[in-house]
Amino acid sequence: ELIGLGFEECMQVRLGASQLQCEQVEFLSETNLRCITPAYPIPERITVRVIRPASCGEPETAILEGGFEYFEPVELLTIEPIRGPTAGGTLIVINGRGFVEGTTVQFGTQSPINATLIDSTTITVSTPALPRDVYAVTVANMNGTATLPGAFTTYEPVKITEVTPFAGPLSGGTAVAVLGTGFVDPTSLRF
Secondary structure: OEEOOOOOOOOEEEEOOOOEEOEEEEEEEOOEEEEEOOOOOOOEEEEEEEEEOHHHOOOEEEEEEEEEEEOOOOEEEEEEOOEEEOOOOOEEEEEEEOOOOOOEEEEOOOOOEEOEEEEOOEEEEEOOOOOOOEEEEEEEEOOEEEEEEEEEEEEOOOEEEEEEOOOOOOOOOOOOEEEEEOOOOOOOOOO
16 A cells, blocks of 8 residues: 555556556555555565556656565475474574564464574574474564474483482392483483
8 A cells, every 4th residue: 555645546556676567556545545566576675656647647756765675475494403402502593585684483382582694594593491392483574474383393301310229239130210301212221
C-alpha cells in the first residue's frame, strides 16, 4: 500500500531502476494506492515511482528513494553439529537463506536466543542448557520463520558416580551395578 497525496485512478506504480510495473494498481483514495509487486532478481531496497501518464492529464512522477525492500524468505537448510551435551555451550552453524541482523534461534519451545550473523546464508549460536531430547530448531527474523523438525539432539555426558560393590575377588565373576548419567544402548563397560 502506498500513502501519499494527489493520487488518481489512472496512476501507475513502478519499482526499481528498471521500473518494473506494479500489477493490479488499486485506487483507494487521493492518499492511498494498493498494488501487487512483481518478482525482483535480488534482495535490496529500491526506488518507488508513482506516475501520472500523459493519457490522464499533465504527466507527473513522484519518487520515494529506498521506498520498498525485497528480501529473501527465511529458509533453514542444515545445522552442524546435530548433537550436543545437555549442559549447552555447543557452537552450532546454521545454513539457509534470508538471515539478517536480529535473527533468533529457538530449540523446541525454549525461549529464542539471538544468533550471530555471518552473512545472509550463515548464522551461529551457542546452545542453551536443554533437557535430554530431540529438538526442532526454528530460525526467525523480520523476514519470516523457518523450522527444521528433529534437527538437534541433546545427550547427557557419560559420568560414573558409583560402582556397587566397590570390591571383589581376584578371580572375577562379581556382578556389579554402575550408576551415573549418559548411558545409552549400547554402552560398554571395562575394568
